Amino acid sequence: MQAWTSLLESTDAALASDGGQCAIVLATVIGTRIVGASIGDCGAWLVDDRTADLTAKQFRKPLLGSGASKAVPFEAELNDGATLLLAFRRAPQARFARSDLIAGARAGTRSAAARLSELPRLRSGDLLDDVAVVLCRASTR
Numbered sequence: 001m002q003a004w005t006s007l008l009e010s011t012d013a014a015l016a017s018d019g020g021q022c023a024i025v026l027a028t029v030i031g032t033r034i035v036g037a038s039i040g041d042c043g044a045w046l047v048d049d050r051t052a053d054l055t056a057k058q059f060r061k062p063l064l065g066s067g068a069s070k071a072v073p074f075e076a077e078l079n080d081g082a083t084l085l086l087a088f089r090r091a092p093q094a095r096f097a098r099s100d101l102i103a104g105a106r107a108g109t110r111s112a113a114a115r116l117s118e119l120p121r122l123r124s125g126d127l128l129d130d131v132a133v134v135l136c137r138a139s140t141r
Contacts, residue, residue, distance in 0.1 A: 004028075004037035008064060008071035012039070016067030024064050025055060025086050027074075029136070034078050037071040039064045041088055044074060048082035086134040088120055 004026050015021075023040025034054070036044060040063045044054040058072040078084060117133045 002073070004035065005071040005073050008037055008039055008069070012064050012069045012071075013067060015065040018065065021063035021065035023088070027084065027086060029078055029084070032078050033075060034084055035073070035075045037073045039069045039071050043087060045085040045087075046076050046078070046082055047085055048079055052076065081137070084134075084136040085116070086132075086136075087116060088132065 023042045025038040025042035025044050027036030027044055038055045038058045046052045054074040054076055059070050062068045113133045113135050
């Protein structure tokens with residue numbers, strides 16, 4: 001975990017003079033452990049028989065590149081059949097928590113990623129910002 005927070009904090013300092021800022025979530029799976037860190041509006045969720053927000057304690061601002069961001073580490077156990085979801089956090093939690101989307105994430109389907117990536121879309125059809133969704137399903141097979 002410390003490696004991810006150190007990487008993000010040193011990157012923040014290096015980018016501070018360039019003027020650009022962004023949110024980020026980084027994670028790696030080592031054996032059956034998920035370790036990572038996040039800054040801003042990106043999040044990580046572990047989806048199995050329940051949904052756990054691994055990045056619930058992160059700070060929305062300041063963002064990476066501000067020179068003042070705070071990377072927040074996380075870790076969890078990745079059980080067989082569980083799905084790790086990395087995504088932009090701006091979608092209202094109520095829409096994210098819909099059972100059909102969570103069920104799709106549990107299945108690890110491509111259609112679930114496509115549907116999840118549509119959640120931050122505004123009524124106008126525009127997206128608030130760039131959107132990325134990553135679903136990784138654990139399997140011991």
